[in-house]
Amino acid sequence: MQGWRSSMEDVHCTLLKLDDKAWSQWSYFSIFDGHNGLDTARKCAEDFHRYLLKSFNEMLKHGEPIDGPLKSSQLDLILFRKTIKQTYFFMDEQLRKSKTQHDESGAVVITCLIGPEVIYFMNVGDARAILVSKTGQVLLSTHDHKTSDPDEQHRIAEKGGSIWDNRVEGQLAMTRVLGDFSMDKDLVPPDADIKEYTIHDTNNPLGFIVLACDGIWDVMSNKECAKFIxxxxxxxxxxxxxxxxxxxxxxxxxxxxNMTIYIIKFL
Structure with a gap:
């Protein structure tokens, strides 16, 4: 939904299967919430999943041969998380290379990877995911990267940056982004946080996942959103x-x- 903004700068991408081979039982959902233009969000929606899949397949070459659909238990989870983080930085590099002269756009992202046994949530910026039980309990939430966060304030200060008017260098309300190359990227890196949740937890049967940009979370708390749904x-x-x-x-x-939301329901 465009809302009251003059343009729509959110883009989303869904793949029910990452591929038809090893990753055929893995689903991918992403929302790219753009700002200062659409270019960064659009390019990320077009390319990020391809870079992620390529990185995953390169990772598998260094392990035991995989025959058939891949399960989470077959992964080196430390290497898997490292690969995910590196792919966000690679995406940022590709954005810089393709940047046009007057493009000052950027984007934040929330991504969900659902595997056979584990769900991964990855965010850069203030788009957010929540995982909700069938009874409406919020089991997991990603952590927003915003200037109000003391840890982010400390990190930015250590890098020689400053925050005023609740913005990094007076410009960005988000402290981690893709794009925004007019900024010092040491201050606003594409450094994703990753959270994971084991699916087969019989104590808390899963109800649904919500992925949404900050247009939703600015006016609804996690609990309010879960209860509403x-x-x-x-x-x-x-x-x-x-x-x-x-x-x-x-x-x-x-x-x-602008507002974009996914509701992914478990059967």
Missing amino acids: VERMSRTQDLCKICDEVLEECLKRGSAD
Whole structure:
């Protein structure tokens, strides 16, 4: 939803299968929330999953041969997380190489990888994911990279940067981004945080995942969003309708930003 903004700068990408080979049981969902233009978000939506898959396949070459669909238990999880982080930096390098002279755009991203046994959540910036149980309990949330975060304030100060007007160098409200090459990238790197959750936890049956940009989270807390969706799910199984209702509710609460939301329901 464009909301009250003059243009729509959110782009999303969905792959129910990363490929038809080793990663055929892995699903990919991403929202790229752009700012100062659409170029960075659009290029990330087009290319990031391809770079991620290429990096994953390169990683597999250094391990035991894989025959058939890949399970999380077959992965070197330390190397897997390192590979994910490196791919965000690689994406940023490619954006710099393809940057046009007047392009000052950037983007934040929230990504979810659902494997056979584990779910991975990766974020750069203030787009967020929550994982919710069938009873509406928020089991996991990603951590926003914002100037209000003391750890981010300390990191930026150590790099010689400063924050004023709640913005890095008075310019960006987010402390980690893709693009934004007019900024010192040591201050606002594409350094993803990664969280994981084991799917087969019988104590907390999984209900759904929400991925959304900050236009939603600016006016809804994690608990409010989870409760709102659980209540709507008691009336309808139409997830598109529920997404629309979330966006309409955010408009009523005063959100003026672009808004994009995924609801991924577990069967």
